[in-house]
Amino acid sequence: MSAASSYQPPYTITPEIVNRVAAIGEAVGRLSAVAEQPRALRLRRINRVRTIQGSLAIEGNTLSEAQITAILEGRRVIAPPREVQEVKNALAAYDRFPAWRPEEEGDLLEAHRILMSGLIDQAGRYRRGGVGVMAEGRVIHMAPPAGRVARLMGDLFGWLVATDDHPLIAGSVFHYEFEFIHPFDDGNGRMGRLWQSLILARWNPLFADIPVESLVFEHQAEYYQALRESTERTDCAPFIAFMLWMIQDAVISSAPQVGPQVSPQVGELLSVMEGEASREALQAALGLLDRKSFRQRYLKPALEQGLIEMTIPDRPNSRLQRYRLTEKGLLFAG
Structure with missing residues (x-):
């Protein structure tokens, strides 16, 4: 030695x-x-x-x-x-x-x-x-x-x-x-x-x-x-x-976590997300006109499941608010 x-x-x-x-x-x-x-x-x-x-x-x-x-x-x-x-x-x-x-x-x-x-x-x-x-x-x-x-x-x-x-x-x-x-x-x-x-x-x-x-x-x-x-x-x-x-x-x-099955609507939302995007941009990308329906069936469930997150979480209604995929969301975005 x-x-x-x-x-x-x-x-x-x-x-x-x-x-x-x-x-x-x-x-x-x-x-x-x-x-x-x-x-x-x-x-x-x-x-x-x-x-x-x-x-x-x-x-x-x-x-x-x-x-x-x-x-x-x-x-x-x-x-x-x-x-x-x-x-x-x-x-x-x-x-x-x-x-x-x-x-x-x-x-x-x-x-x-x-x-x-x-x-x-x-x-x-x-x-x-x-x-x-x-x-x-x-x-x-x-x-x-x-x-x-x-x-x-x-x-x-x-x-x-x-x-x-x-x-x-x-x-x-x-x-x-x-x-x-x-x-x-x-x-x-x-x-x-x-x-x-x-x-x-x-x-x-x-x-x-x-x-x-x-x-x-x-x-x-x-x-x-x-x-x-x-x-x-x-x-x-x-x-x-x-x-x-x-x-x-x-x-x-x-480790990729096994999570709940996402709804077809949430799956569609995840598939169009790239980088950071506003609510309006996401709604337009999906071709949806009804703001309330988009929020209830797409945006809210994705947020609750931790698949997307706000860029300004302490001001959810900010006009500068954007949304992006979380790491968990990346796994489901496939």
Whole structure:
């Protein structure tokens, strides 16, 4: 065994971790059985957008899923140039995702170069100065000195190659250790999450399309708390348990759900929906003249079944109101 591969990050495999690994394995098995169904395939792009939106939002990017989708489709978006650049970089990185190998340090450096291109001077290179991790306006972790970064990253990659631990555990450990080292001037959070996703995708390709990062964004406070608690304990078991919780929820929410049969009218409505549309536009697309009938037989049932949603839910009668398919609706839109 080489010196690099003899490194052992400090972590404890708790009963909670073992149980979550088992539960995720079962959920992934169920998801694999339906993953190639045509309707399931329709979720892949929206999940990719959710992943990018979630990861960048943790770092302060304000662009919505709709704006990210517009950038993906090559449409112009009015937003801060840096935030648009972050999205373009993330889209480019995920295009390269299938080619990267999680155990290759050079691939990680290339990924950082793409993610941070045009955003920092040292894109694709380890930092040369000190850096601290901030949360809620205060420093919660001072990263190791820059002079130790290359050796620490070498040790971490050596461990990843040598470990026999399940990829669900190994990916979480790598993620935590990466954040502890904080090897780059900027982009460490999005890189740590990206690399854990890559480790998971090499275990099961389904993870290339499961939006774990959007759930991490929804539980951002717990994410930072798990990092802090692991550092205080010198044992990253709390972070492993947290990430497994996120992964389990993401897998379950990504599975096409068996729902109630939709009425012919609701089915017709779903079939004409593309992007965001007003009530008038949808009614016209269906060739319907009676506004009350359209609302009662088409619009209201689709909303109640969670197949479509309002773009301005807190102002249902707004003249600017639009309607769009939900993820559940995408499955029924066939």
